[in-house]
Amino acid sequence: MTTEPAEEQFTNQIGDHDDIWSIVDNALLGIGVTRETGFMDVIVSVENDEIVQASRALRDDEDSKFDYLRSLTAVDNTADGMEVVYHLYSTTKKHNVTVKVFLSNESLRLPTVTDVWPAANWLEREVAEMFGIKFLGHPDPRNLLMPEEIDDTFPLRKDHPLAEIEVLQGEGMGYSGEEL
């Protein structure tokens, strides 16, 4: 390809990462973070017990003002535990940040952020039922998409079979590193 790669284009469109880094660092002063640069947005990882504090700081800081929760989801990294991913946006400053919390398989629980962004309510309910992650202090911890009585199986985990046929045939069609 002759022109600049897609990744470059995206970063150009969204603005210089250095600016966002300094804003995020300022807002999260005193909170332990790990920095990472993604394809489009910058990514910060915070500790499990500091997520509410970090969320509040990111929302209320004058320069960051991350008042909009775009998306909240989780990723199952099998043996390496799970990560909960928050995509934040500022409607006034027009910048983005991704916040991550890593959880070990032994303690799949973290505090809820519904007090910070009410939008997290349903999104956390979905993550809770799909991944079996417990959000402590959630105001309405019912199932969102699945029937109420299902509370012992978590469909979006990697070890969950895709369909009944897999169970019957005793083989997984699910994700494996190798080619199709």
Next chain:
Amino acid sequence: MVEVLSQTSDQSAEFETQDLLLNVGPQHPSTHGVFRMVMTVDGEVVRDVIPYIGYLHRGAEKLCETMDFRQGIGFMDRTEYLAAFNAELSYVMAVEALADLEVPERAQWIRMILCELNRLSSHFMFLGAFGVDTGVFGTPFIYAWREREALIDLFEEVSGDRMMYAYFRPGGVAWDVPVNFVDRVREVLISATQGINDFDSLLSENEIFLARTQGVGSISATRAIALGMSGPSLRASGVDMDIRRDEPYLKYDQIDWDVITGEHGDVFDRYYCRVLEMRESIKIVKQCLEHLAPGPILPEKLPRMLRTPPGEVYLRTEAPRGEYGVYMVSKGGNRPYRCKVRSSCLSNLQALQELTIGEYVADAIVILGSIDIVLSEVDR
């Protein structure tokens, strides 16, 4: 007279009133799909609403993890079936960002034209259905469907399908558009403009329609942002946020158009924002047609089996109902490791409770109609 009045009020004070539980759905024409809400009603006034969703949950995200990148496109169509081009767009752009693919100019213009036309067809669907919600059965509904039909015919000519297009590919589009594409689009734009004018004169100034919609189901800008609303439903509250302008993708930064915002955040503003947005879409498509030049529609060296390096991206685009995002994680290989769909309808629907409490039962249906949900996208 005064005596009688005081007597009746004394009597009514002695009556014990009891709240009534009113179940709506899951199969009910006014819920726009399989959606159930349990309302606590005090006389005609709604005191509480509990929405129940998930009747259409098919696990599209899980299915995407087991298919290669190209096969996932079909699932995106089926999440947002009224604006499938827009849904595909987020997905293929996420793959392109991960695989570092360059999209040829022509493919980008084609994508943009189709997405904006899809916005038109989706909003026409909304206008027709919303007319029915407010009690004008018949005329506007049929008018809307006539216009939508013309657009869908065009999509069929391009992609071969009326609703589930699967036309966008990582890197471009599946095949080039028909030779008479530009003429056909111009034709459709003329009829669509006429259709919007018809609607404007039929509904927007109708006294009964205004009485049903103005000042009903209002939400403030701050609350709408906090609840994660997006798209026209958010802009109606006066929030100036549109991903097409704020984080331009495709060629939106080369086009002259305006972001429509409302003022009061009520049902009428949500309706009227969409009407005005349709006029903007027509403006965008007209300019796109002038930029459409012959050229390749896929990159030259596109591997038959697409593989991406490890990485993750959250790619969002402005779909007709709001922000349609795809969070894709790749760990190398030819399949996404995780593919999360951020549904605009799910987040908009979350505001239903706040919009409806304190309104009349009959208005609850109008409010639900005004946030324009597609249950298939809510449940995924």
